[in-house]
Amino acid sequence: MQGLRGGEIMSTRIAMHPFFAEHVRGKEAIEVEGKDVGECLAALIKQYPPIEKKLFEKKGQLRGYLDIFVNGKSTFPDALTHPIIDGDEIRIIVFGAGG
Amino acid sequence: MVKSGTDSSTSPLTEEDLVRYDRQILYPAFGEEGQRKLRQAHVLIAGVGGLGSPVAIYLACAGIGKLTVVDSDAVELSNLNRQILHWEADIGEKKVVSAAQKLEKLNSTVDMNARAVKITAENFAGLLEGVDLVMDCMDNMATRFILNEGCVKAGIPLIHGGIYGMMGEITTIIPGQTPCFECIFPRDVEGKKPFPVFGFTPALIASLQVMEATKLLAGFGELLAGKMLYVRGEETIFMTVDLQKNKACRVCGGVKS
Numbered sequence: 143m144q145g146l147r148g149g150e151i152m153s154t155r156i157a158m159h160p161f162f163a164e165h166v167r168g169k170e171a172i173e174v175e176g177k178d179v180g181e182c183l184a185a186l187i188k189q190y191p192p193i194e195k196k197l198f199e200k201k202g203q204l205r206g207y208l209d210i211f212v213n214g215k216s217t218f219p220d221a222l223t224h225p226i227i228d229g230d231e232i233r234i235i236v237f238g239a240g241g
Numbered sequence: 242m243v244k245s246g247t248d249s250s251t252s253p254l255t256e257e258d259l260v261r262y263d264r265q266i267l268y269p270a271f272g273e274e275g276q277r278k279l280r281q282a283h284v285l286i287a288g289v290g291g292l293g294s295p296v297a298i299y300l301a302c303a304g305i306g307k308l309t310v311v312d313s314d315a316v317e318l319s320n321l322n323r324q325i326l327h328w329e330a331d332i333g334e335k336k337v338v339s340a341a342q343k344l345e346k347l348n349s350t351v352d353m354n355a356r357a358v359k360i361t362a363e364n365f366a367g368l369l370e371g372v373d374l375v376m377d378c379m380d381n382m383a384t385r386f387i388l389n390e391g392c393v394k395a396g397i398p399l400i401h402g403g404i405y406g407m408m409g410e411i412t413t414i415i416p417g418q419t420p421c422f423e424c425i426f427p428r429d430v431e432g433k434k435p436f437p438v439f440g441f442t443p444a445l446i447a448s449l450q451v452m453e454a455t456k457l458l459a460g461f462g463e464l465l466a467g468k469m470l471y472v473r474g475e476e477t478i479f480m481t482v483d484l485q486k487n488k489a490c491r492v493c494g495g496v497k498s
Contacts, residue, residue, distance in 0.1 A: 160482040161471060206437065207405035209430050218431035236471070237426055238403025238410045240436040241292040241380040241443065 154182050154226050157233040165193040179210050180222035182232055197234075209235045254280070258350075262304050275459035276304060282458045283307040285372045287360060287388055289340045290314070291443030292402045292450070293378035294326035299451040300376075301344045305458075307352040308344065311368060312336040313359035323440035360384050365391040374458060376450055377401040382430055389414065389422035393493050400453050402446045406437045407474025409446035412465050412484065413453050419467040420486040421493040445472060 153173040158166050166172060167190075174185035187194045199205060210221040211233040217224040226232070254276055259266065262276050284305055286293050289312045297310060314336050316327040324336075331339040337355035345353055358364060360379075365387055369375070375392050377399055379385050385401065392399040392414065399414040401422060414421050449470065456462035469482045488494055 161473075161480070205408075206432055207408045209432060211427060211430075214427065216427070216429045216431050219433065235427065235430055236408075236410075237382065237430050237432070238405045238408055238446075239380070239382050239430075239432050239434075240404045240438055241288050241290055241378045241402065 154228075155231050156182060156186055157231060159234045159236045161236045162193055162196055162234070165196060166190050176226055178222065178226055179212065179217060179224045179232060182226055183210075183222070207236055207238055209237065211235055253277075258304065265303065270461040271455075271459055275455075275461065278459045279304050279455070280306045282373045283309065283371050284374045284376060284454065284458075285309040285311065285368060286376045286378055287311050287384070288378035288380060289324075289326060289336045290320065290378065290380055291323040291404065291438060291440075292447045293376070294324045294340070295444050295447035296376050296378055296402075296450055296454075297326060297340055297344055298347065299448065300454065301348040301351050303451070303455060304348065305351060307354065307371075309354040309356060309368070309372065310337050310340050310344075311356045311358060311360055312340075313357055319435075323438060323443055325440070325444075360387055362387050362390070366395065369395050369397060372397060374454060375399045376454065377403075378447070378450075382426065385422055385426075386428060390492050392416060393421050393496055398457055400450045400457070402443075402450045404436075404438055404442045404446055405432070407439065407442055409442050409472040409474070410469055411446055411449050411453070412467075412469045413457065415464075415466050416493065417496050420484040421490060423492040424487040424490045425469070425484055442472075442474060445474075 153175050156172045156174055158170055172186055174182045176182035176185050204221055210217045212224055212230050254273055265271055266273055266276050282305055284300055286297050289310045316331045316334050316336055316339055318332055320327055326340045326343050335357045337357045341353045341355040369391055375388060375397055377385055377388050388399055393416045396416045402411050453465055457464060467484050469484055471480050
C-alpha cells in the first residue's frame with residue numbers, strides 16, 4: 143500500500159485529551175493518516191464529526207485554549223501546517239492561559 | 242495531610258466577627274473554628290486581574306487574616322470588562338494599589354500587603370515567607386511554572402485557575418500529594434495573545450478557587466486535589482478529569498508526602 147509520500151502508509155497516533163472524551167467515545171488515542179497536523183485533524187474529524195466544533199473556531203482557526211504537540215514539542219503558532227512523518231505522535235493540550 | 246490552617250486556639254473571634262461572618266459560621270462544617278482558621282491564614286494572590294479581582298474580594302469578604310497581592314501591571318481601559326477591582330478612575334494606577342484601596346474599604350480587618358513586582362524565579366521564594374496558600378490568578382503560563390516550582394519547594398498549596406474565552410479550569414495542587422503543574426502541562430505550551438475573555442468566565446473560576454481555598458484552610462470538604470475541573474461555557478458543561486502524577490517530574494518527582 144502506497145502512502146502520501148510514495149512510501150508505505152503509517153498511521154499517526156493522536157493522543158486525545160479527556161476534554162474530548164464524549165466526542166471520541168472515550169478513546170484515549172485515535173489512529174489517523176496525514177502529511178501535516180491539519181490533515182491529521184481532518185482525518186480525526188472524518189471519524190468523529192462532532193469534534194470539529196470543539197477543535198476549531200468558526201473561521202477554521204484552532205481554539206485558543208488548544209496547543210498541538212508533536213513528539214513532545216509545541217507546534218504553536220503554525221500547528222496546522224506542521225509536517226508529520228511516519229511514527230510521529232500528536233498530542234492535544236488543553237490549557238487556560240489567561241487570568 | 243493537607244494543612245488546614247494554623248493553630249487557631251489563640252485567636253478568639255470578636256463580637257463583631259461573630260456578627261460579620263455569621264452566615265458562614267452557620268455552615269456546620271465550618272463554624273467558628275473555620276472562621277478562626279481563616280483569620281489566621283495568609284494567602285498570596287498572584288495576579289490581581291480577571292481572576293485575582295474576585296478572588297481577592299471574596300477572600301477579603303470571608304475574613305482572611307492577611308492578603309498579599311502581587312502584580313506589576315498598571316490598570317488599562319481594556320481590563321475593565323472583567324477586572325472588577327479596577328474602575329475608570331484607576332486607569333494608569335498600579336493594579337495592586339487600586340486593589341488594596343478597595344479591599345481595605347471592603348474589610349478593614351484584613352492585613353493587606355500590596356507588592357507591585359513582577360514574579361520571577363529569583364524573587365518568588367522571598368514573597369512566600371509566612372504564606373499558607375497561593376492563588377494562581379496569572380495571565381500567562383510561564384509565571385505559573387514559577388509559582389508551581391516555588392510552592393512545591395516550599396510545601397505550600399497552590400490553587401490553579403486559568404481561563405480562555407468561555408473555557409476555564411481549576412485544580413488544587415498539594416505538594417507531595419497531588420500532581421503538580423509541571424506534571425500536567427508541558428513547559429513550552431503556548432497560545433495566542435491577547436486572549437478573548439468575558440467577565441463571567443474569571444468570575445466563575447475565581448469563585449471556585451475561593452471555595453477550594455475556604456475548604457483547604459478551614460479543613461473540611463473534598464478538594465479538587467489531583468483533579469482538573471473544566472468549565473466549558475459554550476455548552477454549560479462542568480467536567481472533572483483525573484490528573485496523573487509524573488514520577489519523573491523535574492519539579493515534584495522527588496517530593497515525598
